[in-house]
Amino acid sequence: MAQLSDDCFAFGGPMMSVDDAVGLIAARVSAVQERESISLHEADGRILANDIAAPLPLPPFTNSAVDGYAVRGSDLPLQAEAVFPVTGRVQAGGSAQAPLQAGHAMRIFTGAPMPVGADTVFMQEDVRLDGNGRVVVPAGLRPGANVRPAGEDVAAGHPALKAGQRLRPQDVALLAAFGLPHVDVRRRIRVAVFSTGNELVSPGDRRGDAQLFDSNRFMLGALLARLGCEVSDLGIIGDDRAALAGSLEQVGRSHDLILTSGGVSTGEEDHVKAAVERAGTLVLWRMAIKPGRPVAMGIIGGTPLVGLPGNPVASFVTFVHVVRPTVLALSGAAQEPLLPMPLRAAFTYKKKIARREYVRVNLRQAPDGVLEATKFPREGAGLLSSLVDTDGLVELGEEVTRVELGQTVGFLSYASLM
Structure with missing residues (x-):
């Protein structure tokens, strides 16, 4: 678990800007160190544990970009059509049986390796066959046309992916193109989530006349899952400071982050702050943001806690600007700036x-x-x-x-x- 000192967020002051808050989190929270090797099928959304340099060039061999006819660049006609005997045929996955002779052409298909001696390909729709085993090609094609050189995409040894990247489908494709069946990633961080308040009941339970179905807990769980977290749903904890404090102490020992919704304002029935002070250390974070000013930040047995407002829009906005950078920092992920x-x-x-x-x-x-x-x-x-x-x-x-x-x-x- 990430272990923080009780005073690591002791920043003071009645109100903090959003930028200062994000900077403080990134500077104070340490990433989980545990790593695991996973298959590429599981890699989407995970945090890369080490830099990856290209172990081979992409493409690994020079190949044709089109279906057509491979020729030598030195044989290209400049002023008028030319006729080449067609000798040989090479398909994707195969190779030419012999080098291409001067003054000849070879039938070739997309992705097939270029024959030795050939460096240019005419597209099949730009030529015609004369019926005698020869191909008629137009003048004006530049040498090297329609050919993909080895390493054109990525050179061998190129720093392709950096540690801390949250892997995307296109990153997974690149790893696969390198022939890597597994990748080392940081372990998922474990986040405990619960809502507070006697006014809440879970969907599916009986709702009293003065109660609401809890929606924030499910929204926050879904947001955390999208960030690659392992989420423990602790349900709803009523307005009881002792029960809250006991729950916080218990989950703090087995999680990397505790996330609560509701009960962080200054009312007599807002018990989260008092429960955190009882179980650990609290610094009330009144952030200069709307919606969402009342946000609590605390340390429970070395585990960070973020208490979000109970109103759903405020909870969503403060999640984006407080919890998201905290999760990225704990996960060992590079901070992803939000660019409007x-x-x-x-x-x-x-x-x-x-x-x-x-x-x-x-x-x-x-x-x-x-x-x-x-x-x-x-x-x-x-x-x-x-x-x-x-x-x-x-x-x-x-x-x-x-x-x-x-x-x-x-x-x-x-x-x-x-």
Whole structure:
């Protein structure tokens, strides 16, 4: 487990910017050290444990890029058509029986190795056969055309993948092209997730008149799974400080991160902070962000804890900006900066200075063809439908106080946040 000192997050101050918070997490959290070798079938989404240099060139041999006829570049006609006797045939997976003679052509197929002596291929649709075993080729083809040289894609020894990369399908394809059946990755981090509050019940259970079905726990579990975590769902823990503290102490011994939802504000029935102080050390993190200001950060027996707000939109936004970088740091993954895409605003908006805000928006194409962002018609951190019925978030920096129609704003798609 990742073991942190009780004062490693003792940053002080009443409010912290988003950037400072992310920087603090990345600097303080240590990655898990355990590694495992897995098959390529399991590699998507895993964190690469070591750098990988290309063990062979790609392609490993010079080959034809098309179906056609291979010739010597020195035989290419410059002014008029030329006629070549066709001697030999080479298919993908095979090889030519003999070197190509000067003044001759050889039938060749896509992916087949080039015959010794040949360096150029005419596409079959650009030539014609004369019926006497000869091919008629046009003038003007450049030497080396339609040929893939060995190492054209990746040279042998090239640093192809870096430790800390979260492997994508295209990365897995590259590993397979290198002939590597297994890859070393960091082990998945173990995250315990639970919700708090007597007002919550799990889907499928009987709901009282004053209760809600718990949705945050399932959203957070799905987000964690997309980041490659092993998730332990601890269910709902009621508003009991002793029960909360006991649960925190128990799960802290077997997990790399504890994630809670609800109970982190300053009300009399918000018990997470008190439970963390009882089981470990708490630093209340009031982040300068909307939605989502009340966020708790604590250490339970050396294991970091993040307590997110109970409102679903606030929980989602703070997950993206607090939990996501924490998970990446614990996993040994390189931090993946969120790069907003510039769009035109089709709404007006006012906000406070020195606070970062995220506005839920949809994309549409304006009559002039430009993509623009339209604001969700309702506000409120408790509107789960506002996450379902929008395409992403517009990020408004701390220095922004107003958005005008037509202004350029930064857009983060939901897909980029997961």
